[in-house]
Amino acid sequence: xxxSDSSVSIGFCCFxxxxxxxNQQSTPxxxxxPIIALKGASKSYGAVRASRNVSIELRAGEVRALAGENGxxxxxxxxxxxxxxxxxxxxxxxxxxxxxxxxxxxxxxxGVAVIYQEPTLFPDLSVAENVMMGRHPLGSGRRIDFRAxxxxxxxxxxxxxxxxxxxxxxxxxxxxDQQIVEIAKxxxxxxxxxxxxxPTAALSGHEVERLFGVVRTLKERGAAVLFISHRLDxxxxxxxxxxxxxxxxxxxDGRTADMDTDELVRRMVGRxxxxxFPKLDAEIGQPVLKVERLTREGSFVxxxxxxxxxxxxxxxxxxxxxxxxxxxxxxxxxxxDAGTVTIDGVELKPGSPxxxxxxxxxxxxxxxxxxxxxMEMSIERNxxxxxxxxxxxxLGVIGLGSEARNASDWATKLQLKFQKLSDPVGFLSGxxxxxxxxxxxLATGPKVxxxxxxxxxxxxxxxxxxxxLMSELAGDGLAVLMISSELPEVLGMADRxxxxxxxxxxxxxxxxxxxEENVVRAATGQVAA
Amino acid sequence: xSASTQAAPTPASPHTTEKTSWIDAVVRAREVSLIGVLxxxxxxxxxxxxxxxxxxxxRDILLNVTIVGLLAVGQTIVVITRNIDLSVxxxxxxxxxATGIMFADHNVPIPLVFLGGILFGAFFxxxxxxxxxxxxxxSLVITLGTLYVIRGLDFAWAEGxxxxxxxxxxxxxxxxxxxxxxxxxxxxxxxxAMVLVGVALGRSRMGRELYAIGSNPDAAVxxxxxxxxxxxxxxxxSGAIAGLAGVLYASRxxxxxxxxxxxxxxxxxxxxxxxxxxxxxxxxTVWGAALGALLLTTIRSALVILQIDPFWDQAIQxxxxxxxxxxxxxxxxxxxxxxxxxxxxxxx
Numbered sequence: 117x118x119x120s121d122s123s124v125s126i127g128f129c130c131f132x133x134x135x136x137x138x139n140q141q142s143t144p145x146x147x148x149x150p151i152i153a154l155k156g157a158s159k160s161y162g163a164v165r166a167s168r169n170v171s172i173e174l175r176a177g178e179v180r181a182l183a184g185e186n187g188x189x190x191x192x193x194x195x196x197x198x199x200x201x202x203x204x205x206x207x208x209x210x211x212x213x214x215x216x217x218x219x220x221x222x223x224x225x226x227g228v229a230v231i232y233q234e235p236t237l238f239p240d241l242s243v244a245e246n247v248m249m250g251r252h253p254l255g256s257g258r259r260i261d262f263r264a265x266x267x268x269x270x271x272x273x274x275x276x277x278x279x280x281x282x283x284x285x286x287x288x289x290x291x292x293d294q295q296i297v298e299i300a301k302x303x304x305x306x307x308x309x310x311x312x313x314x315p316t317a318a319l320s321g322h323e324v325e326r327l328f329g330v331v332r333t334l335k336e337r338g339a340a341v342l343f344i345s346h347r348l349d350x351x352x353x354x355x356x357x358x359x360x361x362x363x364x365x366x367x368x369d370g371r372t373a374d375m376d377t378d379e380l381v382r383r384m385v386g387r388x389x390x391x392x393f394p395k396l397d398a399e400i401g402q403p404v405l406k407v408e409r410l411t412r413e414g415s416f417v418x419x420x421x422x423x424x425x426x427x428x429x430x431x432x433x434x435x436x437x438x439x440x441x442x443x444x445x446x447x448x449x450x451x452x453d454a455g456t457v458t459i460d461g462v463e464l465k466p467g468s469p470x471x472x473x474x475x476x477x478x479x480x481x482x483x484x485x486x487x488x489x490x491m492e493m494s495i496e497r498n499x500x501x502x503x504x505x506x507x508x509x510x511l512g513v514i515g516l517g518s519e520a521r522n523a524s525d526w527a528t529k530l531q532l533k534f535q536k537l538s539d540p541v542g543f544l545s546g547x548x549x550x551x552x553x554x555x556x557x558l559a560t561g562p563k564v565x566x567x568x569x570x571x572x573x574x575x576x577x578x579x580x581x582x583x584x585l586m587s588e589l590a591g592d593g594l595a596v597l598m599i600s601s602e603l604p605e606v607l608g609m610a611d612r613x614x615x616x617x618x619x620x621x622x623x624x625x626x627x628x629x630x631x632e633e634n635v636v637r638a639a640t641g642q643v644a645a
Numbered sequence: 646x647s648a649s650t651q652a653a654p655t656p657a658s659p660h661t662t663e664k665t666s667w668i669d670a671v672v673r674a675r676e677v678s679l680i681g682v683l684x685x686x687x688x689x690x691x692x693x694x695x696x697x698x699x700x701x702x703x704r705d706i707l708l709n710v711t712i713v714g715l716l717a718v719g720q721t722i723v724v725i726t727r728n729i730d731l732s733v734x735x736x737x738x739x740x741x742x743a744t745g746i747m748f749a750d751h752n753v754p755i756p757l758v759f760l761g762g763i764l765f766g767a768f769f770x771x772x773x774x775x776x777x778x779x780x781x782x783x784s785l786v787i788t789l790g791t792l793y794v795i796r797g798l799d800f801a802w803a804e805g806x807x808x809x810x811x812x813x814x815x816x817x818x819x820x821x822x823x824x825x826x827x828x829x830x831x832x833x834x835x836x837x838a839m840v841l842v843g844v845a846l847g848r849s850r851m852g853r854e855l856y857a858i859g860s861n862p863d864a865a866v867x868x869x870x871x872x873x874x875x876x877x878x879x880x881x882x883s884g885a886i887a888g889l890a891g892v893l894y895a896s897r898x899x900x901x902x903x904x905x906x907x908x909x910x911x912x913x914x915x916x917x918x919x920x921x922x923x924x925x926x927x928x929x930t931v932w933g934a935a936l937g938a939l940l941l942t943t944i945r946s947a948l949v950i951l952q953i954d955p956f957w958d959q960a961i962q963x964x965x966x967x968x969x970x971x972x973x974x975x976x977x978x979x980x981x982x983x984x985x986x987x988x989x990x991x992x993x
Binding site: 250262 | 849856861868869
């Protein structure tokens with residue numbers, strides 16, 4: 117698993133001016149004081165406003181869903197409730213009183229247990245110690261009683277119906293098993309509040325059932341549960357109420373019984389999907405990139421596809437399905453165990469990014485800040501990085517003039533919004549940073565452009581611009597391979613969708629066939645054809 | 646598409662334990678393999694030169710391992726948290742000199758000198774810890790800085806002065822020569838510290854939290870562990886132990902000046918790494934670290950007794966260090982490959 121990728125989410129944000137609808141039906145639960153609540157909480161990361169004036173209440177005996185597309189601010193709410201971050205404005209209320217959480221320990225002390233999206237485990241330590249860290253049972257002389265520790269955790273795991281050895285180090289566990297350790301950890305102290313951020317992403321159907329059983333038990337015992345999932349059916353299966361977020365704001369708060377899937381999606385999305393991404397029809401030409409039976413053990417198996425001139429092909433799938441790994445192998449960052457990559461019929465040497473670049477592949481990585489740009493360096497320097505050879509003058513030195521010319525050419529073409537080209541690229545907004553990365557690769561005149569999560573963390577307005585740009589590039593005959601976790605983006609942009617599930621291409625869908633349901637089903641392994 | 650209505654769910658992930666067991670065995674057996682290497686070495690050398698096994702030589706080895714072994718114990722505490730303390734050589738040096746001064750100029754009683762040395766070391770450890778834990782600068786850089794600063798202070802304080810055995814009480818110096826039931830007294834300090842630290846790391850909540858911090862610092866924060874405080878504590882402990890090592894150094898060698906213990910920090914780090922403490926934190930034990938120190942010391946002694954050029958000593962220490970790191974890297978790679986394979990096997 118790489119990065120902090122999140123899930124296939126359903127919906128895409130846009131401003132449609134829909135007023136938040138707060139459903140204030142009186143239910144029995146409303147009489148009680150919420151165990152924990154956010155009141156008017158706002159949180160910004162730099163220029164990005166992740167939460168705006170959010171209020172959410174978790175009551176005893178209630179399972180509440182938190183729904184919203186990627187970047188809607190779900191995880192920020194989790195972090196505030198868990199004491200990892202404090203709201204810039206607004207309060208966290210515990211039993212009706214304002215609580216100042218100084219860290220996760222404070223939240224834990226009032227009974228808040230959190231299962232994070234990414235496992236937060238100690239790989240070197242045993243399953244049992246991971247579950248009970250800091251709360252080991254003590255024997256004589258305040259020494260840890262390991263036997264009691266292992267016994268306690270064994271009982272807990274038995275309750276979850278899993279066969280895991282408490283003494284085994286976490287290092288060797290599968291992602292699903294690690295998630296189970298997380299769940300056991302959350303259940304190990306009698307939590308009054310259980311927050312689950314995408315707990316089911318890595319679990320099999322059987323394990324999900326078990327988890328739901330545990331959630332119901334907790335609910336009966338009077339715990340409050342906050343549940344985040346990309347699987348909408350799960351929300352309807354176990355949640356009583358739902359809070360819908362869009363762009364950091366609560367747009368709906370009501371009972372799940374009062375709505376259906378369509379309505380939920382509409383409230384998350386807010387606009388018809390088809391109007392969002394006008395991928396222009398481009399003339400589709402000869403295959404440029406051909407991937408045949410590419411395999412890297414443990415990451416992906418037997419991946420074959422081709423991308424033609426003028427075509428945008430999307431690689432869809434859940435986190436950890438192996439999409440980014442395929443891109444890395446094509447570009448030569450990781451060496452595949454088997455299979456070939458050819459560009460215009462010429463086979464690439466495996467494991468050589470230099471050769472991949474020479475052959476005409478560009479890679480816009482998922483993590484712009486870490487992998488795509490040198491944040492402290494100027495815009496023009498960043499733009500020139502891929503073309504250091506071409507920008508040299510006769511003395512073999514990079515002339516400042518040529519660098520600036522190169523940069524300003526591309527800045528104009530990409531409609532980059534900037535103050536000075538000599539400013540550090542870190543000054544730009546996320547969307548404009550992404551344009552710099554694109555410009556950097558386009559300047560090399562690539563035949564194939566691989567774009568991993570093209571619009572992650574980019575504001576809505578610029579998102580559309582990035583999409584327009586990709587569409588134009590395809591129109592000019594570029595072959596584009598796009599990896600995206602945002603379903604609307606996949607459906608709107610791609611001529612063809614390849615859905616990966618657990619390292620294999622589970623399904624190939626044409627633009628006409630691809631719809632939300634087909635993609636999600638294939639991505640979650642629910643269909644075999 | 647409810648999970649419950651799903652026909653034939655993906656096969657439940659196999660919770661295999663047997664596959665990792667051999668890897669665990671090798672990793673856990675680091676102490677065992679060290680003992681094995683040590684045994685082979687001792688047998689081979691004593692066949693070549695029977696004098697190697699005589700009581701005097703064995704006692705010398707024990708005395709020689711006392712100080713570097715003690716530093717290795719302290720270093721383990723820090724390395725487990727994914728940090729490193731390079732300043733221990735200078736802390737030992739200045740504490741040794743302070744010991745001499747306390748005896749020579751102030752006639753401080755022996756127990757108070759021990760206490761003084763430990764507190765002196767703890768003070769420098771506190772400085773390291775504060776900078777590492779709150780300034781968030783990598784400990785490699787911080788302690789490289791304090792390594793030089795403290796040595797500089799030592800020089801400024803000593804002003805070229807040398808303190809000799811004659812300036813120190815016999816009761817103190819004889820710690821290095823007296824024996825209790827045939828066992829020299831000095832190494833008892835190291836063994837006591839090792840047992841104390843070993844139990845604290847292995848069996849106390851605080852100790853397990855240090856492992857957790859080194860294993861995954863971000864997760865440690867989320868688990869509510871007070872990471873800064875724990876890391877600070879680790880540096881204070883390492884400093885205090887280096888301070889104690891300084892006092893023992895004074896007792897063992899009797900001659901003190903500002904260069905005492907120069908370079909010994911690297912021997913301590915080598916011992917820790919050879920002893921199987923992961924340099925990126927999260928695993929390893931003081932027992933391993935102490936065995937690492939014992940192995941390196943035994944090799945040195947063997948070279949002397951076999952009359953091999955001492956030049957080889959450093960070369961062999963270095964080679965052993967590389968071998969240990971190589972073994973760790975190899976094991977990590979094997980584990981990663983094993984995991985990848987198993988993951989693909991799960992995918993049907």
